[in-house]
Amino acid sequence: MVLDAIKKLKLPSDAIIQADTWMYGADKFSNVHTHKMLQVLLYARAPSNHPDSNQYSFPLPISPAFDIFQDKILRIDDLATGGAEDGLAYNTAGEFPMAHCVENEYYPTLQPDPPRTDLKPLHVVQPEGPSFTVTDGNCVSWQKYRFRVGFNYREGMTVHDVRYDGRPVFYRLSVSEMTVPYGDPRSPYHRKQAFDLGDAGAGSTANNLSLGCDCLGSIKYFSGWLNNDKGEPVSAENVICVHEQDGGIAWKHTNHRTQNAVVVRARNLVLQSVLTVGNYEYVFAWMFMQNGNIELETRATGILSTQLIDPDKQSPWGNVVSPGVLATNHQHLFCLRIDPMLDGQNNTILYEDSIAVPQSEAHNPHGNAWTIQKTYFDKSGSADASPFTSRCFKMVNEHVRNPISGNPVGYKLVPNPCQLILAGPNSVARKRARFAEHHIWVTRYRDGDLWAGGKYPNQSLVETDGVFDYAARNEDVRDADVTLWHTFGMTHNPRVEDFPVMPVEISTISLKPADFFTKNPALDVPVSTQAFNKSTLVEDPFPTAAVRVKDGEGDCCQGEGKRTEVATSKL
Amino acid sequence: MHFNSPKSAIVLTKMSAQTYQSSNIVPATAIITARPHPLHSINGPEIIKASAIVRKIVEDNDAANGTETKLRFKNISQHEPPKALLLPYLNAAAAGVPASQRPFVPRCVDVVWATNNERDVYETTVSLDTSTVVSQSKALPGQHSSLDR
Numbered sequence: 205m206v207l208d209a210i211k212k213l214k215l216p217s218d219a220i221i222q223a224d225t226w227m228y229g230a231d232k233f234s235n236v237h238t239h240k241m242l243q244v245l246l247y248a249r250a251p252s253n254h255p256d257s258n259q260y261s262f263p264l265p266i267s268p269a270f271d272i273f274q275d276k277i278l279r280i281d282d283l284a285t286g287g288a289e290d291g292l293a294y295n296t297a298g299e300f301p302m303a304h305c306v307e308n309e310y311y312p313t314l315q316p317d318p319p320r321t322d323l324k325p326l327h328v329v330q331p332e333g334p335s336f337t338v339t340d341g342n343c344v345s346w347q348k349y350r351f352r353v354g355f356n357y358r359e360g361m362t363v364h365d366v367r368y369d370g371r372p373v374f375y376r377l378s379v380s381e382m383t384v385p386y387g388d389p390r391s392p393y394h395r396k397q398a399f400d401l402g403d404a405g406a407g408s409t410a411n412n413l414s415l416g417c418d419c420l421g422s423i424k425y426f427s428g429w430l431n432n433d434k435g436e437p438v439s440a441e442n443v444i445c446v447h448e449q450d451g452g453i454a455w456k457h458t459n460h461r462t463q464n465a466v467v468v469r470a471r472n473l474v475l476q477s478v479l480t481v482g483n484y485e486y487v488f489a490w491m492f493m494q495n496g497n498i499e500l501e502t503r504a505t506g507i508l509s510t511q512l513i514d515p516d517k518q519s520p521w522g523n524v525v526s527p528g529v530l531a532t533n534h535q536h537l538f539c540l541r542i543d544p545m546l547d548g549q550n551n552t553i554l555y556e557d558s559i560a561v562p563q564s565e566a567h568n569p570h571g572n573a574w575t576i577q578k579t580y581f582d583k584s585g586s587a588d589a590s591p592f593t594s595r596c597f598k599m600v601n602e603h604v605r606n607p608i609s610g611n612p613v614g615y616k617l618v619p620n621p622c623q624l625i626l627a628g629p630n631s632v633a634r635k636r637a638r639f640a641e642h643h644i645w646v647t648r649y650r651d652g653d654l655w656a657g658g659k660y661p662n663q664s665l666v667e668t669d670g671v672f673d674y675a676a677r678n679e680d681v682r683d684a685d686v687t688l689w690h691t692f693g694m695t696h697n698p699r700v701e702d703f704p705v706m707p708v709e710i711s712t713i714s715l716k717p718a719d720f721f722t723k724n725p726a727l728d729v730p731v732s733t734q735a736f737n738k739s740t741l742v743e744d745p746f747p748t749a750a751v752r753v754k755d756g757e758g759d760c761c762q763g764e765g766k767r768t769e770v771a772t773s774k775l
Numbered sequence: 776m777h778f779n780s781p782k783s784a785i786v787l788t789k790m791s792a793q794t795y796q797s798s799n800i801v802p803a804t805a806i807i808t809a810r811p812h813p814l815h816s817i818n819g820p821e822i823i824k825a826s827a828i829v830r831k832i833v834e835d836n837d838a839a840n841g842t843e844t845k846l847r848f849k850n851i852s853q854h855e856p857p858k859a860l861l862l863p864y865l866n867a868a869a870a871g872v873p874a875s876q877r878p879f880v881p882r883c884v885d886v887v888w889a890t891n892n893e894r895d896v897y898e899t900t901v902s903l904d905t906s907t908v909v910s911q912s913k914a915l916p917g918q919h920s921s922l923d924r
Contacts, residue, residue, distance in 0.1 A: 227922060236917030240893050273892050341815060352814040356852040357924075364814050365865045372869070375862065405850070408924040428816055430924065435826025435848040435886075437819035549862060651857045660896075660918035668918075685858070 209266045209280045210246075214300050220249040222259050224482050227403045228269070229395030230663050231632050239273040240663065243281075243392055245509075250307040254314055258507065258704045260483060261308040261526050265301055265512045267392060284390040287517025292390050297514050304515040305528040310507070310705035328420035334448055336473060338424060344446060346473045348725075349492050353444060353475065355428030359654075360406030361444050361477040363490055366498070368725075372545040373615070374498070374715075379406065379488060380541035380689065381657035381670075383637040385627055386509070387533040388521040393511070396532075397633050400481045402661035406488075410443040411478040419476070423447045444477045454495065454726050469732040470494060483507040487708070494726040496717035503708040504536055508698050525703035537625060537640040537693040539656035539671065540713060543649065544599040546720065547613055550683050552602050553646045554580040557593035582682045584675045586642035589621035597644055598718055602683050606719040616718040619643040620692035620711055636664045638672035645671045645689035648679035656689055812868075813861055813880040817853045821903055825851055825884035828901045828908065833890070847889050849920045854883035854900050854909075883909055889920050896920045 210221060228241035245267055247259035265283040270276070286296035309315050336346035342353045348369045354362035359378045366374040379401070386396035400406065408430060413419075425442035432438050451470030458465040476489040485506030491499040513519055513530035522532040544551045556576045563571035581587075589595060600614030625640035627633035634641065639656035647653060655661075658670035667673070671689050692713055701707065717725065730736070817825070826848055833846045855861075860880045867877040882903045889896045896914035901907065914920070 225922070236915070238917065240919040242922075273894050275892055340812060343812075352812075354814060355816050357850050358852065358921075365869075367869060370869065372866075375858070402921060404922050405924070408850075408921075429818055429822060431822050431826070431848055431851040433847045433849070433923070435822070435830065435851065435888075437822040439819075545862070549858075649858065651855070651859075654855070660914055660920070662919040662921055663917075665917060 205277055205280060206268050209268075210264070213264060213266070213302060215248060215302060216251065218253075220253060221264065222247050222249060225270075226396065226482070227398060227662055229392075229397050230636060230665050231395050234632065234663065234665055236665070238663065239271050241272060241278070242270040243395065244268045244270055248302070250309070250314075252307065252314065254311070256311040257307065257314060258309050258311070260507050260510045261529055261704065262302060262305045263510045263512045263529065265297065269392070281392050283393070283511060284388075285512045285514050287514060287519050289517070290514075294390075297512075301514075302512060302528060305512075306526065308526040308529070308704045326420070328450075330422045330448070334422040334424070335471065336424075336446060336448065338446070342426065344473075344475075346448075346492065347471070347494050349473070351492075353426055353446075355407055355410075355426065355440065355443060357405040357407040357430050358401055360401075360410050360479060361475065361488060361490070363475065368496065371547055374543065375545040375549075376541070376543040377490065377498070377500075378541050378654075379500070379502075380539045381639060381655055381661065382486075382536065382538040382693075383625070383640055383657065384484075384534055384536055385625065385633050385637070387535075387626065388511070388519075390521075393521075393532065394633075396509075396534075397636065398481065399637075399657050399661035399664075400479070400484075400486070402655060402657055402659070404481050406477070406479045406486075407440065407443070409479040409481050410440060411480055411485075412440075412442045413445045413476070413478065414442040419445055419447045419474070421447050421449075444475060446473065446475050448472065449474050449491075451493065454729060455724065467732050468726065468729045469737070470726070471729075480506065483509050494729050496721060496725045498715045500540060500713045502538060502692075502711045502713075504694075504696075505706050505708045507705055508532075508702055509534070510703075523698045523700065525698060525700050529703070531698035531703060533695070533697045535623070535626060535640075535693060535695050537622075537637065537691055538711075539639045540690045540692065541654070541656065542599070542617075542688040542690065542715070544615065544686070544688065546599055546615060547601045547604045549685050550601070550603075551599050551686055552580065552612070552683050553597060553599055553681065553686055553688055554578050555587060555595055555597045555644075557590060557595050559593060580682060581646040581686075582680065584645075584647045584677060584679050584681050586646070586675055587644045588624075589619040589643045591621040595619070597688070599686075599688060600718075606722065608722050609719050611719040613720045614718045615715050615720060617688070617690060617713070617715055619690055620713060622693050622711075623695045624691070626695065632665060635666040636661065638667040639670055639689065640691050641672075643691055645675050645691075646681050647671065647674040647687045647689070648677065648681050649685035649687050650674070653687065656691070809874060810880075810882070812874075813856050813864055813882065817851070817882075817884055817903075821882075821884060822851050824903060824906070825886050825901050828906060829886045829888055829899050832899070832908065844890050847893070849887040849889055849896070849923075851884060851886050854885045856880045856883075887920055893920060 224245045226243045228243045246264040248262035250257035265285050267281045268277045271278045282294050284294050290296045351366040352364040363377040381401045384398040424446050426444040428440040430438045430440050449472045451472040454468045454470035456467040473492040474489050478487045487503035489501045508531040510529045522530045525531045561568040561573040596616045596618045598614045598616045600612040602612045604613045653674050656671040658668045833844050863878045864880050886899045899911040900909040902909050
C-alpha cells in the first residue's frame with residue numbers, strides 16, 4: 205500500500221524513504237475506543253544517499269496511519285501541500301510533487317562549503333581539578349550547595365534535596381512535561397502535538413553526552429538505567445554531565461574616591477542533559493550560582509519538523525525554509541515543577557505587583573511613588589505572568605523571618621511571560637494540555653502528583669490527573685506543603701535561519717533568593733585577580749587596525765572620553 | 776520517536792577536556808548489606824527483580840487460565856518514596872545521623888507493561904524489600920502507554 209503511494213510521487217527509482225513515527229495525537233473524532241496508532245511522517249534521503257543526509261529537506265506528501273493494536277497500516281493520508289491561495293485544499297501539486305526539493309545539509313562532510321578557518325582554540329583548563337565533589341554516586345557538593353542527581357525514563361534529569369550551607373531549599377526540581385502543538389489546520393496536521401516527556405520520555409531519548417556535549421573543562425558524567433521490552437536493564441551511559449563555567453562578572457564596585465576597584469567573577473555549576481526526540485533536540489541545564497540563584501536554562505535546537513509545499517508558494521501556516529520545504533508554526537510549552545522546602549517543609553506562595561500610587565497631596569504629592577501589592581495563595585489555583593506590573597512570584601517560609609528586613613525568607617521567580625497555548629478553548633489540543641493555559645500553578649503536595657499533563661498523555665482526549673486537576677482540588681496551600689509549577693516556552697514561527705539545523709533558542713527561568721540571606725551570599729567569593737585567572741593581554745603587533753585615541757581623534761572608539769592608552773598603535 | 780544511539784562522535788574542533796570516569800547513579804562499590812540511599816535510582820539487578828515479579832504474575836495467570844500472554848515491558852522506574860518517609864530520612868542524613876540509624880524508606884519500582892498489542896496497559900508497583908506487589912492498576916480505555924524507545 206505504502207510503496208504504491210510512494211510510486212505515485214515519481215521520485216528517483218533508487219530513493220530511500222525513511223519514517224519518523226509520530227504519536228497519532230487526538231481530535232474531535234477520537235474517543236476512548238480509538239486504537240493506539242502512529243502517524244508516520246515520511247522523508248526521502250538526499251540523492252547522495254548518505255545516512256546522515258538531512259531527510260527533512262525532502263518531506264513526502266503522504267503519511268501512513270499505523271494501527272498498533274491491529275499491527276497494520278490502516279490508511280495512507282494525503283498531506284496538503286498548497287499555499288495561501290489554496291486554503292484547505294489537497295492535491296494541489298503537479299506531476300512531480302517533490303521535484304523542486306534540494307539537498308540542504310547540516311552534516312559537516314556533506315556541506316558544499318568548507319568550515320571557517322579563522323577560529324582559534326579556546327581551552328578551559330582547571331589545573332587543580334573542578335571545585336565540585338561527587339560522593340555516594342550521585343551526591344554533588346559545590347560552593348555551599350549539596351544536592352542529589354536523579355534520572356528516570358520520563359523526566360530524564362531530576363534534582364533532589366537541594367541544601368545551601370545546610371539549609372533546606374528545594375526538595376525536588378524537574379521539567380514535568382512539555383507540549384509542542386503545531387498550527388496547520390489541514391488534516392492530519394491538526395493532530396500534530398508532541399508531549400515529549402509522557403509520550404516518549406526525556407530519559408528514554410537522552411543523549412550519550414560523551415559523544416557530543418563538548419563541555420569545556422573538567423567534566424563528570426552520570427549514567428542511569430532504562431529498560432527494554434523484555435524487562436531487561438539497558439544502560440543509559442553519560443546522560444547527565446556536570447561541570448563548572450565562568451559566568452562573567454558576579455559583582456563589582458569601584459570606590460570613586462580611592463579608585464579602588466573590587467571585582468569578583470562568577471563561577472557557575474552546570475548540570476546538563478540533552479534529549480533528541482526525532483527531529484528536535486532540547487538541552488536542559490540546571491545552573492547553580494554562588495549568589496544563591498538556581499536557574500533552568502532550556503535550549504531548543506535540532507531540526508524543524510517539515511512538510512512539503514508546492515513550488516513558488518507561501519503558506520500562512522509556516523515559513524518556506526528550503527525549496528519545497530515548509531516549516532510549520534508551532535509552540536514549545538514546558539512545565540517546570542518546583543517543590544520548595546525553604547527552611548522547612550511548609551511554605552507559602554504569593555505574588556507581588558508593583559503598582560503606581562495615584563498622585564495626591566496626602567499620599568503621593570509628586571506622583572513618583574509606587575507600592576508593592578501582595579496576593580497570597582490561600583487555596584490551590586493558577587495565575588499568570590504580568591510583565592507590565594513587574595509581577596514576581598515568591599515562595600516563602602512565614603515562620604522564618606529575615607533578621608535584616610523582617611520579611612519571611614524566600615525565593616522568587618519571575619515567570620517567563622510567554623504566549624500560552626494558542627489552540628482554542630473548544631479544541632482537543634487545548635483540553636489535552638490544560639497545564640499550558642496558565643503560567644503558574646500552585647498545588648498542595650501529594651505523593652504521585654508529578655505529571656503536569658497527566659500520567660497518560662499519549663493520545664489523551666483531555667488532560668487527566670495533571671496540574672489542572674491537582675489545582676482543582678481547591679486545597680489549603682497557605683503555610684503548607686506546596687508545589688509550584690511554571691509553564692514557559694515560546695511560539696515558534698520558523699525563520700529561514702532555523703534550517704537546516706536550528707541555532708539554539710534559549711529560555712532561562714531563575715529562582716533567586718529573596719530575603720533568604722542576610723547579605724549578598726557571594727560576598728565571600730575571593731576577589732578576581734590576574735594571578736588566579738591567568739588571563740593574558742593581547743599585545744602588539746596585532747594584525748587588526750588600532751588607532752591612538754586622544755580626545756576625539758581617530759576612527760576607533762570615538763567619544764569614549766578618557767582612556768588608558770595600552771597597546772595601541774598608529775596606523 | 777526512535778532512540779538516538781550515535782555510533783561515532785563528530786569531532787569538529789578538538790577541545791581539551793578532562794573527563795572523569797562516569798559513575799552510575801548507584802555506585803558499583805555499594806556494600807551489599809547496606810540499604811542504598813533512597814535517592815539512588817534503581818539499578819540493573821533491581822530492574823531485573825521488578826520485571827521478574829511482574830512476569831510471574833502474568834505467567835501464573837496464564838497457568839490458571841490456560842492462556843498464553845505476550846507481555847511487553849514499557850517503562851520501569853523507581854517509585855518515588857512518599858515524602859513523609861523520605862524527607863525525615865534526608866533531614867537525618869543532613870544532620871549527620873549514620874545511615875544505619877536513619878528512618879526506613881521503602882524501595883519500590885513502578886512497572887508499566889502492556890499485553891495484547893498494547894491494548895491492555897497496567898502499572899504495577901512492586902516492593903524490592905519484600906518482593907511483593909504493592910499496587911496494581913489498569914489504564915482506562917483511551918489511556919495509552921508511551922511510544923517505544
